[in-house]
Every structure is written in C-alpha cells, then in structure tokens.
Amino acid sequence: MRRGLVRSGLGVVFSFGLVGLGWEAFSRSGLFSPALTPSLVAIGSTLAQMLLSGTMLIHVLYTLYRILVGLVLAGVVGVPLGMLMGRAKPIERFLLPLVSVLSPIPSLAWVPVFILWFGLGNTAAMALVFYAATFPIILNTWTGVRSVNRLWIRAAEAMGADGKLLFRKVVLPGSMPFVITGLRQAFARAWIAVVGGEMIAATSWGLGWVIFDSKEFLNTDVMLGSLVVIGILGLVFERLIFQSIEARTVGRWGMVRAVRG
Amino acid sequence: MHQIELRDITFEYDAQERPVTALRDVSFGVDASEFLCVVGQSGCGKTTMLNIVAGFLKPTKGEVLIGGRAVSGKGFDRGIVFQDFAQLFPWRTAQRNVEFGLEMKGARPTERAETARRFLRLVNLENFAGAYPHELSGGMQQRVAIARALAYNPTVLLMDEPFAALDALTRDEMQRFLVEVWRETRKTVIYVTHNVAEAVYLADRIVVFSPHPGTVKAQVRISLPRPRDTLSVEFLEHQREVIGHLGGR
Numbered sequence: 223m224r225r226g227l228v229r230s231g232l233g234v235v236f237s238f239g240l241v242g243l244g245w246e247a248f249s250r251s252g253l254f255s256p257a258l259t260p261s262l263v264a265i266g267s268t269l270a271q272m273l274l275s276g277t278m279l280i281h282v283l284y285t286l287y288r289i290l291v292g293l294v295l296a297g298v299v300g301v302p303l304g305m306l307m308g309r310a311k312p313i314e315r316f317l318l319p320l321v322s323v324l325s326p327i328p329s330l331a332w333v334p335v336f337i338l339w340f341g342l343g344n345t346a347a348m349a350l351v352f353y354a355a356t357f358p359i360i361l362n363t364w365t366g367v368r369s370v371n372r373l374w375i376r377a378a379e380a381m382g383a384d385g386k387l388l389f390r391k392v393v394l395p396g397s398m399p400f401v402i403t404g405l406r407q408a409f410a411r412a413w414i415a416v417v418g419g420e421m422i423a424a425t426s427w428g429l430g431w432v433i434f435d436s437k438e439f440l441n442t443d444v445m446l447g448s449l450v451v452i453g454i455l456g457l458v459f460e461r462l463i464f465q466s467i468e469a470r471t472v473g474r475w476g477m478v479r480a481v482r483g
Numbered sequence: 484m485h486q487i488e489l490r491d492i493t494f495e496y497d498a499q500e501r502p503v504t505a506l507r508d509v510s511f512g513v514d515a516s517e518f519l520c521v522v523g524q525s526g527c528g529k530t531t532m533l534n535i536v537a538g539f540l541k542p543t544k545g546e547v548l549i550g551g552r553a554v555s556g557k558g559f560d561r562g563i564v565f566q567d568f569a570q571l572f573p574w575r576t577a578q579r580n581v582e583f584g585l586e587m588k589g590a591r592p593t594e595r596a597e598t599a600r601r602f603l604r605l606v607n608l609e610n611f612a613g614a615y616p617h618e619l620s621g622g623m624q625q626r627v628a629i630a631r632a633l634a635y636n637p638t639v640l641l642m643d644e645p646f647a648a649l650d651a652l653t654r655d656e657m658q659r660f661l662v663e664v665w666r667e668t669r670k671t672v673i674y675v676t677h678n679v680a681e682a683v684y685l686a687d688r689i690v691v692f693s694p695h696p697g698t699v700k701a702q703v704r705i706s707l708p709r710p711r712d713t714l715s716v717e718f719l720e721h722q723r724e725v726i727g728h729l730g731g732r
Contacts, residue, residue, distance in 0.1 A: 371569055373565060373567055373569055373570045374569075374570070374572055376539065376563075376565070376570075377563065377565070377570045377571075377572075377631075378572075378583070378587075379539075379557055380537060380538075380539075380557055380561065380562070380563040381559075381583055381584035381587050381631075381635065382557065382558075382559055382584065382587040382588065382635075383583075383587050387587065391583075391586075392572065395572070395574040396572075396574075398574070471574070472574075474615065475573040475574045475615055475617065476573055476615060476616070476617025476618070477573050477574070
C-alpha cells in the first residue's frame with residue numbers, strides 16, 4: 223500500500239518532469255518569441271506574484287462562487303426531477319423528450335442567448351453552470367431510481383413500508399451510486415461551462431476572464447499560470463470532494479468499489 | 484383451526500397472449516407453530532404460492548386466511564426471507580437492517596435498538612451489529628435477513644429457498660441453526676425448497692407440488708425427533724417417499 227503510493231507518486235513526478243523539460247527546452251530554443259512560449263520560470267514567478275498579491279485568490283473565489291451557486295441550484299432542481307421521472311410514468315413521458323433534446327446542446331452555445339437575457343456578469347455565468355450541470359444530474363438520478371434493486375423494495379414493502387417512507391428509506395439511498403455519478407459529471411461539465419462562460423460573459427474577475435483578458439496584453443504567462451490553477455482546482459474537487467463523498471457513502475456500503483489514491 | 488389456510492388458490496398470468504395457469508386449486512393448511520416445507524421442481528409454482536401468501540400477488544381465484552382472516556396485501560403478521568443475499572439494505576448496518584420493520588411500525592429508537600440486538604444475539608451475530616452487509620459472508624447475511632424478518636414479531640415466517648445460494652457445508656449449518664431458532668420462537672413457517680433432504684430435515688410436514696399447472700400432489704408427515712440424523716434409515720425412507728411423489732406421474 224505504502225509502497226504503491228510512493229511508486230505512483232514517483233510516476234506523477236516523472237511524467238510531469240519529462241513534459242516540463244520538453245516545454246522548457248522548446249521555450250528556450252528561440253523557435254517562438256518568449257512572449258508566446260514563456261519558460262516555466264516565467265510562468266512560475268507570474269503565478270507566485272498573482273498568488274502573493276491576492277488577485278489570483280479573488281479570481282478563484284469568483285469562479286468558485288459562480289460554479290457553486292449554479293451546481294447547488296442544479297442539484298436542487300435536478301435530483302427531484304430525476305426522482306420524479308423514475309417514479310411517475312407521466313412525468314417521465316413529459317420530461318424525457320425535453321431532457322433528451324436539451325442535454326446534448328453544448329452549454330457554451332447558449333452564452334450569447336444568456337448574455338441577452340441576463341446581461342454580462344454573474345447571473346449569466348451561473349445560468350450557464352446551471353444549464354450544464356442540471357441534465358447529467360437529472361439523467362443519472364432517473365437511471366438510479368430505475369436501477370434500485372427490486373428485492374429491496376419487496377423486502378421493505380413486506381415490512382410495511384410504502385409511499386413516502388419507502389421512497390425516503392429505500393429508493394433514495396438505493397439510487398445513491400448514480401446520484402453521485404451524476405454530481406460528478408455535472409461538476410466536470412460545469413467546470414468547463416464556468417471557465418468558458420467567464421471568457422465571454424464576465425466583466426472583471428474569474429479564471430476564465432483573466433485568461434481571455436490576458437490576450438489583449440500578450441500575457442501568455444498569466445494565461446498559462448491560470449490554466450495550471452484551473453487544472454489543479456478541478457483535480458482537487460474530484461479527489462477531495464467527490465472521492466470522499468463516495469468513500470463515505472456508496473463505497474462504505476460496498477455498492478461501488480472505492481477508488482484510492 | 485389452521486393458522487394459515489389456502490383455499491382453492493388458482494393463479495393465472497398472461498404470457499405472450501395466452502394465459503398460463505401457474506397454480507390450480509391449491510389447498511392446504513398450516514397449524515400454529517408448524518414447520519411446513521413445500522417441495523417441487525423449479526417452475527412448479529411454489530414461489531408463486533409463497534408470493535400470494537406474502538401478499539405480493541393476488542390469486543385469480545381462492546383466498547388465503549391467516550388467523551381466520553382473509554389476506555389482503557402485505558402485513559406485519561408475515562416475515563419474509565428471500566434466497567438472494569442482496570435482500571439486505573447495503574446502506575444499513577446489520578443492526579439497522581434488523582431495525583427496519585420496527586421503524587416502519589413506529590417503534591421508538593431505544594426500543595428498536597434493543598430488540599434488534601436481541602434478535603442478532605438469537606442468530607449469533609451480536610458481534611457484527613455494526614457491520615455492513617458486504618462485510619458479512621453469505622451465511623451471515625442470510626442470518627441477518629432471518630433476524631430482520633423475525634424482529635417485528637410476525638406470527639408467520641415465509642422463506643423462499645433461503646439457503647439455496649450457500650455452499651453445502653454452510654447450508655447444513657444453517658439448517659441446524661434454523662431449527663434452533665424455530666424451536667425458540669415457535670413461529671409458523673412456510674419454507675419453499677427444491678431440496679428434498681433439506682425438507683425432510685426441517686419439516687413437520689411436506690407438501691409436494693407437481694408442475695404445469697402447480698397442484699398439490701401429496702402431503703408427507705415427518706415425525707422424526709429433532710435434531711434429525713440425516714443418515715438414519717428412517718430419514719432416508721422419508722426422503723425416498725418424497726422423491727417418489729416428485730418423480731411419479
């Protein structure tokens with residue numbers, strides 16, 4: 223276990239080290255202007271400056287604020303809708319065509335529309351996150367409800383559970399593996415949406431905005447530094463939040479195999 | 484009077500346009516605290532019969548009486564154990580699984596926990612109260628399922644091949660164990676199986692089903708003293724008798 227961890231750690235260092243070296247050689251070769259392909263040192267020092275001055279923190283907080291509000295709203299709307307679809311045939315018949323058509327539309331394609339509707343700023347970005355996140359939550363929750371083991375329902379009914387109680391005590395926990403998968407997919411989609419949305423719809427702050435804004439001044443180092451932050455944050459969310467939710471619920475219950483590392 | 488009474492149960496269902504008769508005019512009674520086994524080949528309608536007694540299915544004709552009252556739907560007077568280990572709720576510990584029926588009945592948390600503990604002790608799993616089902620072996624999971632079905636104090640215990648998915652050694656152990664639990668709790672049991680030796684080991688009386696459509700072929704009383712010696716001449720003779728009923732037309 224310990225040994226495996228060390229080995230996988232070394233693997234990560236090796237793969238990033240190799241790519242980093244390649245980049246460094248490329249950027250110092252003079253094939254392109256250093257303004258276009260800044261060295262790792264330049265990217266690192268710019269990033270450090272942004273971190274120290276606190277501007278990076280503000281960008282990050284804005285982006286997180288937008289994504290969290292959008293995601294929470296998507297969860298509040300998506301989970302109940304998915305549950306209803308799974309439990310009531312008429313609702314399924316009504317919603318499924320709508321969801322099937324709206325879900326594959328890339329959220330970024332809505333940006334111009336949302337700007338017209340909500341104006342530039344937070345609301346448009348949040349609406350975008352909401353749009354991107356809602357459908358994976360609805361679809362996975364719906365699948366989760368339908369895949370609840372019939373034996374659990376039977377056993378519970380035999381013990382007198384029905385209606386609301388059956389739903390709360392059996393269907394809800396029974397569909398958890400899928401609900402969590404839905405939240406995961408929703409986060410991945412929302413993360414893309416918020417950065418993309420900020421590029422166009424945000425006015426002064428946010429990771430997407432700072433990248434887009436930097437092109438005006440040819441600040442490639444700021445762009446690449448922000449991309450690094452976006453990558454790391456996405457990884458942190460996936461690892462710290464979703465994996466630990468999973469480990470504490472469906473992993474603990476043996477409903478899915480827990481992922482380690 | 485019988486504790487459970489099946490009166491002329493006929494069950495038909497639609498399969499590809501033509502109605503199929505799964506059970507025809509099935510009638511038998513079970514006395515209070517009697518251990519009754521229903522034996523038959525797979526597809527003879529024995530599980531359908533159990534599902535009707537459980538209230539999951541409505542008979543096309545006939546009725547089931549429990550304690551003199553006609554069965555309508557599910558009720559707290561029956562506890563059910565299925566064959567599949569997956570019947571336990573994976574998100575609940577062994578103890579919380581056993582508490583489920585009491586919870587539905589509206590028992591208070593302290594009372595629930597106490598009763599659950601008592602029944603886990605009955606099935607020798609008090610040390611595993613906090614374990615989740617996936618952490619338990621198949622035999623242990625079935626014991627939790629038995630404790631769960633008994634905990635809300637039903638008068639009748641319905642069992643659908645609960646040990647069929649276990650290995651032979653564990654199955655023998657579980658059969659011995661079930662006899663002990665039954666003697667202690669004095670429940671009325673209907674136990675469905677296709678395993679003749681198991682039925683002869685467990686039952687006071689065996690109802691033999693014949694298939695297509697499912698009907699009662701014969702009834703065999705087993706009055707051997709318990710615990711039964713599975714290698715004794717009498718045991719083997721009873722087994723032969725039941726097999727004779729199963730095989731003969």
